[in-house]
Amino acid sequence: SQQGEEDPQALSIQEGENATMNCSYKTSINNLQWYRQNSGRGLVHLILIRSNEREKHSGRLRVTLDTSKKSSSLLITASRAADTASYFCATDAGNQFYFGTGTSLTVIP
């Protein structure tokens, strides 16, 4: 298994601030995805970045990928209380997905 690792494990910020989460993985990948999970709910796909891409934007989300360092970061700008959730990165190494340990984000109103 090439389960990724994320840091920090927990992050608490004030509404309006930016939140950055990092993900590291172990082997070559086809793409990397970020998911959000609200408490007690299923996973929601946020954004996918392919191995030949370095940066991708979607609304307030910005994802970077450094395949040489086998790492990715998720930046949420101008955070809102509704962004409070756990965030997971998932790596696609060919037909299967491996999830990181997740970052628990709390946005304080």
Added chain:
Amino acid sequence: SAVISQKPSRDICQRGTSLTIQCQVDSQVTMMFWYRQQPGQSLTLIATANQGSEATYESGFVIDKFPISRPNLTFSTLTVSNMSPEDSSIYLCSVPLRASTDTQYFGPGTRLTVL
């Protein structure tokens, strides 16, 4: 997008019993995945269920404990057998968005508590 439903949404079971979780997708998909999320942990892939063939299990998971059925391209079941409190988890099925498996859609999950 795919719409995925799971039954039951939650259950409380006694030690030693078995529970079958159903996953229904509104479109035909070749591959379906079953995940487990233990309390405070990330998702762990249990097995991949392909229609017409035996499920492929990940390390640490065996068919006797987690038998899977995949009778058609829109439906799958996962059975958690001879349960113990350690099996208390959220169980999720997921399907690829497209044949390229670029991304996955997840069901709402089944929250299982074993007493």
